Amino acid sequence: MMNHDENIFxxxxxxxxxxxxxxxxxxxxxxxxxxxxxxxxxxxxxEIAQNRLLPDETIMLLTxxxxxxxxxxxxxxxxxxxxxxxxxxxxxxxxVRMTVASNKKIPDSILTLLCEDGCDEVVRIxxxxxxxxxx
Numbered sequence: 194m195m196n197h198d199e200n201i202f203x204x205x206x207x208x209x210x211x212x213x214x215x216x217x218x219x220x221x222x223x224x225x226x227x228x229x230x231x232x233x234x235x236x237x238x239x240e241i242a243q244n245r246l247l248p249d250e251t252i253m254l255l256t257x258x259x260x261x262x263x264x265x266x267x268x269x270x271x272x273x274x275x276x277x278x279x280x281x282x283x284x285x286x287x288x289v290r291m292t293v294a295s296n297k298k299i300p301d302s303i304l305t306l307l308c309e310d311g312c313d314e315v316v317r318i319x320x321x322x323x324x325x326x327x328x
Contacts, residue, residue: 224251
């Protein structure tokens with residue numbers, strides 16, 4: 194059985210599809226609601242990850258997603274908890290690590306960690322981001 198907030202979000206997604214809207218990107222809900230939606234509709238993780246108002250707990254939940262796309266979307270976000278930046282910086286996917294290395298809001302301590310990554314491209318991006326800050 195669907196709860197009220199879950200139903201509202203699903204309806205917003207349908208409306209967004211029909212009128213090219215983006216209302217679902219700014220839908221605000223509790224972590225419990227997002228967790229329920231993710232559990233009942235795992236195919237919507239990409240849409241959920243794009244939401245601008247996710248609670249930190251939901252972001253952390255999504256950092257464990259099997260979807261590289263979901264983790265990459267999170268790595269692009271400017272407002273992430275430190276723990277999410279750290280987890281994404283250690284992601285198995287080089288593309289996720291490259292994306293987080295290019296994030297202008299990544300904490301310096303995590304950016305320094307990426308400057309020593311095993312992937313040359315991650316290192317290049319992290320160093321470029323790091324040196325652009327010192328100007």
